Amino acid sequence: MAADKIENPDQLVVSDDPNHPANLIPSLCAKFWTLGWVTGTGGGCSIRDDDLVYLAPSGVQKELMKPADIYVLSLAAQEPTFKQRTYIRSPPIYKPSQCTPLFLAAFTRRGAGCCIHTHSQWAVLVTLLLESQGPGNDKVFEINNIEQIKGFGKGMNKTGNLGYHDTLRIPVIENTPHEEDLTEFLEEAMEKYPDTYAVLVRRHGVYVWGDNVHKAKTQCESLDYLFQLAVEMKKLGIPWISNVTPVGPQR
Numbered sequence: 108m109a110a111d112k113i114e115n116p117d118q119l120v121v122s123d124d125p126n127h128p129a130n131l132i133p134s135l136c137a138k139f140w141t142l143g144w145v146t147g148t149g150g151g152c153s154i155r156d157d158d159l160v161y162l163a164p165s166g167v168q169k170e171l172m173k174p175a176d177i178y179v180l181s182l183a184a185q186e187p188t189f190k191q192r193t194y195i196r197s198p199p200i201y202k203p204s205q206c207t208p209l210f211l212a213a214f215t216r217r218g219a220g221c222c223i224h225t226h227s228q229w230a231v232l233v234t235l236l237l238e239s240q241g242p243g244n245d246k247v248f249e250i251n252n253i254e255q256i257k258g259f260g261k262g263m264n265k266t267g268n269l270g271y272h273d274t275l276r277i278p279v280i281e282n283t284p285h286e287e288d289l290t291e292f293l294e295e296a297m298e299k300y301p302d303t304y305a306v307l308v309r310r311h312g313v314y315v316w317g318d319n320v321h322k323a324k325t326q327c328e329s330l331d332y333l334f335q336l337a338v339e340m341k342k343l344g345i346p347w348i349s350n351v352t353p354v355g356p357q358r
């Protein structure tokens with residue numbers, strides 16, 4: 108529905124459907140909280156339904172959010188740079204998530220339907236391990252020959268998922284004092300790694316997106332599994348990249 112045709116914006120966040128974005132954001136964040144992804148108000152999640160983007164408020168306990176707390180904006184109604192954002196629906200007592208411009212980058216530059224931001228300690232530890240490998244800004248997490256890599260799509264406009272022997276690459280960007288200043292770095296990483304579905308933020312966490320909620324969640328869970336595994340592998344002195352020879356028919 109066109110944004111200017113919406114008569115009662117509050118109705119945008121009222122639905123009996125558990126899969127409605129205004130219900131899903133709170134229920135997903137409650138699940139993510141149990142994984143340590145969105146504790147202490149950090150992290151979050153946003154969902155796009157066609158032109159409408161559903162967002163959480165800033166600085167709230169993300170696991171306790173209610174549908175009535177959700178912001179809604181129309182992508183078409185924004186000015187081209189997305190710097191001055193207007194909302195169709197704003198809950199009275201909050202500000203929108205500081206992660207909003209980063210979520211919007213995933214929606215507009217990648218056509219994503221959902222973007223998840225976690226403060227998972229595994230993600231942070233991976234950035235610290237990469238940092239300890241020496242100076243240089245061009246850090247990338249790389250891993251291959253692990254079954255869970257199959258949880259990732261091959262990339263934008265590509266069909267199918269990565270294979271067991273493929274190398275998964277996740278770029279790392281620098282953290283900034285203000286969340287929205289990360290946007291420029293995130294967009295640069297998206298351009299440099301056109302097939303990536305995630306970007307790590309040094310000493311902060313990770314942004315993961317997908318074509319829809321199911322894919323974003325699958326990729327975020329797969330990545331967290333791989334980050335944890337990678338930390339344990341490092342402790343055991345096992346490299347993240349191995350030259351296992353493929354066996355069986357290659358398809």
Ligand SMILES: CSC[C@@H](O)[C@@H](O)C(=O)COP(=O)(O)O
Pocket residue numbers: 147148149150151163164165166167203204205206224286
């Ligand atoms: C614990 S403060 C974390 C924030 O600075 C930010 O990184 C974050 O993840 C959440 O921002 P928010 O504006 O609450 O949605």
Ligand SMILES: [Zn+2]
Pocket residue numbers: 149150224225226311312
């Ligand atoms: Zn954050």
